[in-house]
Amino acid sequence: MNETEIRTIALTTLKSIAPEVEADELRGDRPLRSQVDLDSMDWLNFLLGLHEKLKVDIPEADYARLITLDDVVAYLQKKLGGG
C-alpha cells in the first residue's frame, strides 16, 4: 500500500470521527489533534479505526510519536512494510 492510499484511509477514518474536517485545509505537518480538536476518546477511536482497516497494531507506547498526519502516515507505511 502506498503513501497516498494510506493517507486516504487515514483521512476517511478521521472524517468518520470529525465529519466537519476539510481534507484540503488540513496541514499534514502540524499537530493533528489540535487542528481537528480531537479529545483522547476521539484519538483512541481514530487509532482503533486505522487498526481495524489496516490490521496494524499500534502499541500505546508509540502514541507519543504520532503527532501530525504525516507522522501517522509514515508510521503506518513502515508498519505495513512499505517505508
Add this chain to the structure above:
Amino acid sequence: MIEFKLPSLGADMDEGTLLEWKVGVGDTVKKGQVVAIVDTTKAAVDVESWQEGTVYELVAEIGQKMPVGTVMALLRGADEKVGAGETAAAAAPAPTPRRMISPAARKHAEEKGVDLDSVTGSGPRGAVTLEDVEQAAAARASAAPKRAADRAAEKPADKAADKLAEKAADMRKTIAAAMSRSKREIPHYYVAEDIPLAKALSWLQAANAQRPMAERLLPAALLLKAVAVALKRYPELNGYWREGGFVPVAAIHLGVAISLRQGGLIAPALLDADSKSLTLLMQELTDLVKRTRAGSLRSSELSEATITVTNLGDQGSQTVFGVITPPQVALVGYGRVAERPWAEDGGLKVLPVVTASLAADHRVSDGHRGALFLRELNDLLQRPEELEK
C-alpha cells in the same frame, strides 16, 4: 389511571417537543421501555417510562411543545378494571402507523438536509436507520451531474445549515439559563489540588499493554472511578438541593460533561460508577460519548446525575473552575495532564500532574470538607490497582 408525564431531562432542559411515539393505544408498557422520542434544545431524547401498564390514550400530539410534567399519555395499571364507558375509548382508536426513525438517523438527516419521507427504512419494522440516511445522502450527491447536484442540494443544505445554527443558538441559551440560575442561587466555593499521576499512568500503561486495542483504558476512566469511590466518604457532595434543603443520594451517578463537535455540551450520567470495574466504566463511557454525539440518549441518563465531572483532557487548560449543575451540589473538574516540576523528599522531579478542582455548594458543605475530598482523590489515584474492580 396512570398519568405518564414528560420527565425532567436535566436542570437545563425544561421543555421538549414530541417527535415520535414508540407505542400505540393498547400496547403494554414495561418499566424502562422507551415510549417516545422528544426533542430538546440539546438533543433528541429517548423517553422511558418508569411505570407499567397498558396505553389507554396518547394525549400529546406529534410536534407538540410541552413543559416538563405535562401529561403525555394515560396508562391503565395491571390491576385496573376496564369501566363500561371506557371500553370504546381504549379499543376504538387504532394506533396510527408510526414511522420508526432512530434518533441518530433523524439527526444525521437534519445535518445532511435529507428528507426522511423519501427514505426507505431497512431496520426492524421498516425503521429508518443511520445507514439508510447515509445511503440516501450519498445517492443524492451522486445522482446528478455536479453542477445540477450543487443547484439541487443548495437549498436543502442551506436549510440544514440554518437549522443547525438555530439549534446551536437554542443550546447556548439553554446553557446560559442553567448556568445563570446556578450562579444566582448556589453560593459556590472552590478548592483545587495538584495530583501526581506517575503511578496511575504507569499502571495504566502496563494494564493496556496486556489488552487488545479495542479494550484499552483511557486515564479518564481512572479519574472518574476515583471520584466515584472518594464520594462514598463525602456524601454531602453527592445529591440534590431541593425545596430549601439537601437531599443526599446513596447511588453515585456521575454526570460526565461531553462536548459536542458542533459546540455546546451535554452531561449524561454514568450510573452507579462506584461499583463498576474500570473495564465496564470505560465501555460505558465510550458508548455514552458515542451516543451523546449521535444524539441518542435516554431520559434517565439526562436526569439521574448526582454530581458532574468535567475532564478537559490533554487538549484543555491546566485548571477548570466549574459551575455546578442545579439541583446538584458539586462539580469535580480535571485539567490537562502535563509534565510539571514536582518537589518531593527535598528533591525536584518532573512528573505528569493533573489539577483536580472542586466547585461545591456552601449551603451543604465547607471548603475544609471539600479539601479533604480532593485529598482522598489524590490518595486513591496513588493506588490505581485498587480502583480496577
